[in-house]
Amino acid sequence: MLQACISSGNTQLALAQNEYFNGRVIGLQWGDEAKGKIVDLLTLRHDIVVRYQGGANAGHTVVVGDQTYKLSLLPSGVLTPGVTCVIAGGVVFNPARAIEELDELARRGIEDYDNLKLSDRVHVIFPWHFAEDRAMDAATSDGENIGTTQRGIGPCYRDKVGRSFAIRLGDMYRPTFRQRVEHITEAKNRAIAAMGSSGEFQPLQAAAIYEQYRAYAERLQPYVDDTTEYLLSAAESGKRILFEGAQGALLDVDHGTYPFVTSSNSSGVGVSSGSGVPGKYINRVIGVVKAYSTRVGGGPFPTEQDNEIGQRIRQQGNEYGTVTRRPRRCGWLDAVAVRYTSRLSGVDSISVMLLDVLSGLGELKICTAYEIDGQRTTQFPSHVDDLRKARPVYETLPGWRDDITGVRKLNDLPANARAYLDRISQIVGLPIEMASVGPARDQTIHVSDV
Ligand code: GDP
Ligand code: IMO
């Protein structure tokens, strides 16, 4: 049955497993869909892997053998030798974190990682951004905080758009850098103190910040490049590029559950603006979907299970934030949301992740519509107040008992697990390309590989 769905999807799954393409990997929920695993797997078919939005709010996990890597800034392609990894201009860049990740790789035997290219256009996160993130999130007082990762993401993007207080990586190699830091530190000290809710805010010291960031700039200089030019040339010359989305499409600043979103375009629409590569070069979009739903931080979540089911999913799926270790909110799969985000991101096929986590649940539910003010709809609301009112309409499917973590072929899955995948494919209207039954590379079912 699943095979039938696959061939009836709106794009042929013509690209065979080992065929190469320029692809983008987009999370279709609220982040943490296991994009890191999929990017790592697909890296084998690419020359270049690109992060193009977000920053160290991301936490992408890649498991290679008995080693687990948690990457916040470096693309998940870093674990594949010979692949060039690019941090493109749309990223907000924490240099300390990037250096930590490079050092961590070196400690674990991936020395002298010289295949990294860092855009001189990335906006740099400074200590004032962390202070502002804390103060601003605490000040969101209409009943619910955004619950940011406190990594300075929103304030840095705000300064990027505001222009007056922004520093890009390329600015750190110019003679005016010290002066800029002094000027901005002074202004930020005043602004943060005026925010009032910053607790024990110690004024920032421009001299110390300048010295610290000068050292970062020196350390990172070998990697700095004009990545827009590099990626355009690569695309034009037929290099195979994989774009690694961070967060998920429901956290997109324009099209997500605003204001409970991140500050970048985390749906498919952000790829070109963040990387500089026109959409015409991207011929394949893989949507990554957890077999259920999770969300970290505030905001409406219609299918949330704040009960024993949610706890059980959290326990089985180890659903704690990769970056902040916060317990993730857990619930049933919301197919209304996933259908919306897959259309928004131009998804060709989906990968259903963490299917094994659902093993042992007696029955499973998929949300197929919402009821809002007594009206049934399959349209995802544009306003957060309407999403708050949405009552999920569920379809119930029988679960399966067996441990599926050892399954490698679709036909070896229990019939109910196959039926669950099949129903997701039908409701979302897209073929399923992969199903994941564990964190390891080989715990993956390639659907075309029957
Ligand atoms: P990302 O931010 O989208 O890359 O996802 P995270 O790394 O934040 O969270 C996904 C978590 O699920 C990581 O701990 C992965 O190692 C783990 N994981 C990935 N695929 C599977 C799977 O199929 N089953 C299970 N049980 N865990 C998985
Ligand atoms: P990956 O790439 C899950 C959430 C935060 C908060 C909101 C805004 O690992 O999927 P921010 O710090 O970005 O201003 O926080 O977005 N958030 C994520 N949730 N996965 C992520 O990244 C996230 N990045 C940000 O929890 O609700």
Ligand code: MG
């Ligand atoms: Mg994550």
